Amino acid sequence: MAELVYPPVIGAVRTLFKAADLRIDVGGTEHVPRDGGAVLVSNHIGYLDFLFCGLAARPAKRLVRFMAKESVFRHKVSGPLMRAMKHIPVDRSAGTGAYDHALNALRSGEVVGVFPEATISPSFTLKSFKSGAARLAQEAGVPLVPMALWGTQRLWTKGRKRDLGRSHIPVSIRVGAPVSASAEESADGVTERLRGRVQELLESAQRAYPGRPRGPEDAWWLPAHLGGTAPRPEQLAEHV
Template identity: 75%
Template sequence: MAELVYRPVVGLARTLFKVWDLKIDCQGSHNIPRAGGAVLVSNHISYLDFVFNGLAALPQKRLVRFMAKESVFRHRVSGPLMRGMRHIPVDRKQGEAAYRHALDSLRSGEIVGVFPEATISQSFTLKSFKSGAARLAQEAGVPLIPMAVWGTQRLWTKGHPRNFKRSHIPVTIRVGEAVEAPRDQYAGAITRRLREHVQEMLDAAQRAYPGRPRGADDTWWLPAHLGGTAPTPEQVRESETR
């Protein structure tokens, strides 16, 4: 099927990255298979993470179908684009339909992108993973591909204004080796192993990240354990229960 929407959107995104002068460091794209299904799994710190996750697959000439909340598909601007790119809407009240859609895509040889934290991490640390990605990989008989992104929160994240000016912001993308998902293993155990891989890559991406706060007012994007002023996971949980 011709990609009449996806490829032009990719071209536009690349143009915008140049205009914004983003310093993108992407490593490990060779771990994404050139053919066949796979579940791409990433941490989630920004509204734009799916764009950069998809960028990592382009050297392998692959397009990723991301699972995203159904409300994005109803938006007057993003909706037609998401449908045109054949991403997968997720209605949490009817999650089985999205699961079957993703499973069919994997069995047809597509790469499906999943954010197993389900929501953006406002502490910019790794939250617990839901087991859906592992179960999809098991049932479809495809590998899981762990990923980590860092720096994307400085562009646009929950609770902070967008920063789409020429900002020279570094963005780090790491793609890890495939994690197999045998059917005879417990999905929870696979999920824990997958999360460990993503955590290791995230730690490495943070250590190698060239960007530093530009002053006392620019520490919001750093997690507390790295000396930043982002809320701790405990503070986020407390605010969510109020």
């Protein structure tokens, strides 16, 4: 079936990024398979992360079907677009339907995008990973493709105003070699290896990142362990 909506949306997103003069640095796109199913797995630091993950899959000419919370599909603007682009709604109170939907997509040769932290990390460090991505890859017999994003939190993240103007903000995207998901290994074991690989990619993106806070008030987007003022993970845990 022809993709009537997804390609024009990608074109609009690229125009938006160009208008904002974002400095996007992408590395490792050769690791996204050009055919067959795969689970694309990324850290989650901003509301626009799915756009950048999808961008990294374009050199391989792949369209990513993202798993996203069901409320996004109920929105009068985003809902019709999400459905037309064949993204996958996730009802956290009944996740079996979303899992089966994603599994069928993978078996049909689609790339499915997953944020295994399940929500944005306010500390901008990796939270623990849910095992769903690993279980999907194991059951479908497809690879996990790890990815890390850095800089997207500066555009729009939880608790901060959007900065979508001509901001010149750098955004780094790193894609790693596929992680095997053997059915003989536990899903928790695969998840642990996957998280370690995403952590390596995240640190690589952070080391290469050209942007620095412009002063103390602008240090909010930098993790505490890198000298910023973002809350530490343990501080957030105290309020859970």
